[in-house]
Amino acid sequence: VTVELGERSYPIYIGEGLIEQAGEYFTKHEISKKSPLMIVTDENVASRHLSKLEVALQGAGFQVVSTIVKPGEKSKSLSVFEDLITKALEAGLDRKSTIVALGGGVVGDLAGYVAASYMRGIKFIQVPTTILAHDSSVGGKVAVNHPLAKNIIGAFHQPELVLYDLSTLQTLPLRDVKAGLSEVIKSGLIWDAEFVDWIDNNAERLLALDEEALGYALYMGCNIKAQVVSQDERENSLRMILNLGHTIGHALEAVAGYNELLHGEAISIGMIGSARLGVKLGGSEEIYTVTKRVLSRMGLPVGLPEHLDIDAIMEAMLHDKKFSEGTMVFVVPTAIGEVIIDHSVSTELVREIVEQLK
Ligand code: NAD
Ligand code: ZN
Numbered sequence: 423v424t425v426e427l428g429e430r431s432y433p434i435y436i437g438e439g440l441i442e443q444a445g446e447y448f449t450k451h452e453i454s455k456k457s458p459l460m461i462v463t464d465e466n467v468a469s470r471h472l473s474k475l476e477v478a479l480q481g482a483g484f485q486v487v488s489t490i491v492k493p494g495e496k497s498k499s500l501s502v503f504e505d506l507i508t509k510a511l512e513a514g515l516d517r518k519s520t521i522v523a524l525g526g527g528v529v530g531d532l533a534g535y536v537a538a539s540y541m542r543g544i545k546f547i548q549v550p551t552t553i554l555a556h557d558s559s560v561g562g563k564v565a566v567n568h569p570l571a572k573n574i575i576g577a578f579h580q581p582e583l584v585l586y587d588l589s590t591l592q593t594l595p596l597r598d599v600k601a602g603l604s605e606v607i608k609s610g611l612i613w614d615a616e617f618v619d620w621i622d623n624n625a626e627r628l629l630a631l632d633e634e635a636l637g638y639a640l641y642m643g644c645n646i647k648a649q650v651v652s653q654d655e656r657e658n659s660l661r662m663i664l665n666l667g668h669t670i671g672h673a674l675e676a677v678a679g680y681n682e683l684l685h686g687e688a689i690s691i692g693m694i695g696s697a698r699l700g701v702k703l704g705g706s707e708e709i710y711t712v713t714k715r716v717l718s719r720m721g722l723p724v725g726l727p728e729h730l731d732i733d734a735i736m737e738a739m740l741h742d743k744k745f746s747e748g749t750m751v752f753v754v755p756t757a758i759g760e761v762i763i764d765h766s767v768s769t770e771l772v773r774e775i776v777e778q779l780k
């Protein structure tokens with residue numbers, strides 16, 4: 423997959439055993455062997471996949487230093503960011519150095535923001551190890567969280583390349599597999615009805631981590647995101663379609679607490695809400711039945727956890743930046759594989775939809 427951005431473009435390589443060949447890929451893309459290169463990863467990924475990457479890069483003559491952070495969203499913080507800047511300085515990283523993110527979206531966002539800021543920006547490479555990271559590694563958004571708001575300190579910083587080694591996914595916990603597939607389903611729902619059909623027919627293979635099925639699903643997911651981002655790098659209009667299910671989803675994450683619902687689980691419920699909205703606004707019933715069937719097959723939640731309070735969810739959505747003067751911006755399906763951006767959905771209608779999710 424190639425991501426085209428004006429004058430620049432970068433490749434996403436997808437396949438098995440790519441980490442073992444990282445030295446060749448990095449050499450081909452003119453990554454410096456004279457300046458130190460820093461790998462950022464988390465403890466869970468380090469114990470399973472770090473030494474393979476270190477060996478491959480050292481073998482090809484790169485000067486490698488590795489930094490391991492604690493797993494989880496808490497590491498996307500300014501204090502961990504500062505620790506990494508300290509490590510980078512101590513290791514002697516210079517303007518020609520590269521930062522490599524080996525891990526999921528947390529490590530990708532964090533290491534990417536370090537790369538965007540260090541010496542006003544150095545090269546960055548993503549080596550994703552989760553399914554969800556097909557989404558986070560394409561598009562160039564990098565960020566850390568503030569205690570009051572998620573992803574609020576960040577930048578746009580595109581990687582030199584993305585090296586997606588499918589073999590790393592074999593060690594991913596099943597819950598993270600399903601949550602990552604939620605974003606793959608989203609890509610189909612906004613862009614490609616045939617792909618939704620394919621997911622529907624291959625859910626079992628995907629859940630069993632069949633590498634051929636995973637490879638195709640991630641190729642499609644990356645490709646759809648790349649096409650959308652290529653046409654709208656800075657989220658002026660088209661890029662908003664990637665937020666299908668996210669308005670409700672983000673509110674659910676905030677209300678349930680980030681530990682109870684994973685991002686992919688929250689947007690699964692959000693996509694059910696959007697599908698209902700699509701039917702309400704004149705779309706065919708199929709939008710709802712197909713959306714629900716595919717998400718259920720993937721073992722994703724399709725209804726609200728009982729204890730969540732509707733008022734709290736509505737309140738959380740009112741804080742969303744997409745809300746203004748009694749109406750909100752919603753990504754609404756008009757058919758499977760097609761969505762529109764509706765700027766005039768009333769808060770009453772949204773409330774009705776959220777209540778039906780119980
Ligand atoms: P994550 O990075 O926290 O990974 C999930 C869990 O799996 C972690 O515990 C991690 O240690 C573990 N793990 C990762 N790879 C593994 C492997 N191969 N084997 C075993 N365990 C492994 O989370 P995620 O779901 O990948 O990403 C979520 C983050 O991505 C959020 O912070 C979100 O804001 C961000 N995100 C960013 C974008 C973007 O455009 N930048 C888009 C979507 C999501
Ligand atoms: Zn998302």
